[in-house]
Amino acid sequence: MKQSLIIALDFPDVIQTERFLSQFPSEKLALKVGMELFYQNGPSIISSIKERGHDVFLDLKLHDIPNTVKMAMAGLATLGADMVNVHAAGGQKMMEAAMEGLDKGTPAGKERPLCIAVTQLTSTSEEQMNKEQNISGSLTDSVLHYAKLTQQAGLDGVVCSTHEVKDIHHRIGRKFLTVTPGIRSAGGNVHDQTRIATPEQARSFGADAIVVGRAITASKDPLKAYLDMKAAWEGISC
Template sequence: MADDRLIAALDVPTRGEAEALVARLGDSVAYYKVGMELFYACGGDIVMWLKEQGKKVFLDLKLHDIPNTTAQGLCSLLRLRPDILNVHTAGGLRMMRAAADALHAAAEERGAACPKLIGVTVLTSMDTGDWAGLGHAGTIEDAVLRRARLAREAGLDGVVASPQETALIRRTCGADFLVVTPGIRPAGASRDDQRRVTTPAEAVRAGASHIVVGRAIYAAEDPRAAAEQVLREMEEI
C-alpha cells in the first residue's frame, strides 16, 4: 500500500502527460499535488479525475489576496473535493482566519468533508540573498516560524515549509500541526531551482507530515522506480 506521506507533484503541462504519469506510477503513489501549471491548463477536471481514480489531492494554488476574495476562492474549490488546499501566509492573520472560517462554514453547509487548509511560509526557492533583496532584516528561519505561529492562531491545519525549518515548527506548533515539505531531493539528485533542500529521510526525521517530490519522480526514466526509491529512503529513519 502506498505511503500517504509521499505526495508526487504533477508538474506537467497537459492532462495527457498527467494521466500517463499516474498510470506509470500505479499503486506506488496515492497522493498527488496539482499546482498552477496543470490546474491552469486543465481546470478542475484533472482534480476530479484523480479523485475518481481513488487518489488524494493537494491542490497547490497558494491563494493570496484580500480576506474576502481569498475566502470565497477557497469555497469555490470545495466542489473539486481536494484533500489539502493552501493560502500564502504573507496575506496575514486576518486573511488566513477569514479563509479558515469560510472554508469550514461552507463545508458544513454543503455536508462535505472539509479539506485541510495549510499556509505557505517562505518559498523553498528563496535563499538568504533573495530574502535580503526583498528588504527583510530578519532571517528566513525567523519569518517561517513567525508565519507558522500565525497560521496556527488563524485556525489553519498546518504549513508548507522547507525541511530546514520542519523540526523547529514541529517543536513550536505541536504534533498535530501539518508540516508539508517541498524541496525534497533523493540522495545524489540535482537541486534544480530549489535552494533549501534535503533528502526524504532527513525530512521525515525532522518531523514532516508529508514530503512533496517533483522532478526526481516525473522526470525520471522510470518514475515508478524513482518513487519507490523515495519511499525506501523515507524508511531510513
C-alpha cells in the same frame, strides 16, 4: 494526506498527466496539482484524479484580500481536494477568511479539506529574503513567525523546508502539520530549489509530508524512483 509522499504533477495537460499515472496501476498516490496543471485544464483535473482513487493537494497558494480568498475557497471546497493552501504573507485576517470559505463551501457530510499556509518558498534564500522582500533577520525566524501566525488563524499547518520543521514542532506542537518541498535524493539535481533535503533527512527532522516533483516525474523509470523515494521516506531498507 498526513505522513505522505506527495508527487508534484508538473505537467501542462491531462494527456501527460494520465500517461504518467498509468505507470502506477496498483498504487494509491498523494498528488499535488499546481498552477500549471490547474490553470490550463480547470477543475475537471481534480475530479479525474479523484476518480482514480488518489488524494489531491491543490496547490494554488491563494494570496488576496480576505473576502476574495474567502469566496475562492468556498468554491475550491466543492472540488473534492484533500488539501489546499494560501500564502501566510496575506496575513491572519486573510487566512481566517480562507477557513470561513472552506467551512462554508464544504458539502454536507464531507470532511473539510486541510488548509496549510506557505511560509517562505524553498527556492528562497536568506539573502534573497533580506534584499528582495526587505525582511531583515534570519530566514528561520521569518518562517517561524509565519507559522505562528498560521496557527493563530486556525489553519492545519504550513509549507516549509525541512530545516525549520524541528523548530516549528517545538514551538507550536507536533499536531501542526509540516509539508516540505525541495526533496531530492542524495546527489540529485537541485534544479531551482535552495533549501533542499533528502527523504531520510526529512523523516529524521520530523516532517509530516514531503513533496517530490522532478526527481520522480522526470525519471526514466518513475515507478522505481517513487518506490525508492517512498522507501527512503518510510525508513525501509531496499
